[in-house]
């Protein structure tokens with residue numbers, strides 16, 4: 001495990017001119033920002049925060065003590081979506097949104113539509129709601145159908161086209177963690193995967209993308225982390 005800064009620690013000295021991301025290895029929201037930093041090849045340093053015993057100094061950076069937070073030269077940016085939008089604007093290489101403003105707005109709207117699926121994921125893996133595996137499968141299927149039909153309409157491997165863009169990277173942290181659902185249920189989610197050919201191809205292709213490879217964590221490792229953190233605010 002990489003070093004995490006806890007209560008009682010000193011804030012590490014900042015390297016001048018380098019972006020600093022406050023993160024935590026297993027946080028999917030922080031992974032969103034790490035994916036974008038890697039996809040755009042932006043030099044940065046990562047400082048991991050212990051979310052169970054937060055450093056006092058970190059609360060001056062993020063009043064709620066959440067990760068991610070980005071410290072740039074003159075500003076601090078909070079919230080994963082604000083951070084990735086900031087990065088995409090400031091660092092024009094490998095733009096992750098379409099240049100056309102209408103298409104860009106549409107992509108941004110689609111990103112917010114992922115939220116109910118994310119909510120469902122946590123209800124399941126944190127056992128916040130009790131459902132049978134069949135009921136979970138039906139609940140996930142309705143959210144996934146919307147993404148499947150969006151990919152079918154776009155007729156592309158990734159939501160962005162022939163390479164991943166912002167929608168792809170914002171969704172992937174939970175795509176990568178889908179195995180945690182089976183680990184929670186003690187069986188494979190009884191989902192008819194034949195209904196989701198485009199999403200299956202998407203997930204297979206995302207797994208090969210270098211930013212996704214570099215930020216990958218095995219679902220078992222993530223699930224073990226979740227078990228240790230249950231009942232705590234992470």
Ligand SMILES: N[C@@H](CCC(=O)N[C@@H](CS)C(=O)NCC(=O)O)C(=O)O
Pocket residue numbers: 024026027028029030051064065066067068078079080081233234
């Ligand atoms: N809406 C935030 C969510 C960030 C979030 O919930 N991060 C979790 C870790 S995955 C956290 O910092 N939890 C600690 C806490 O809530 O005190 C974002 O998109 O950045």
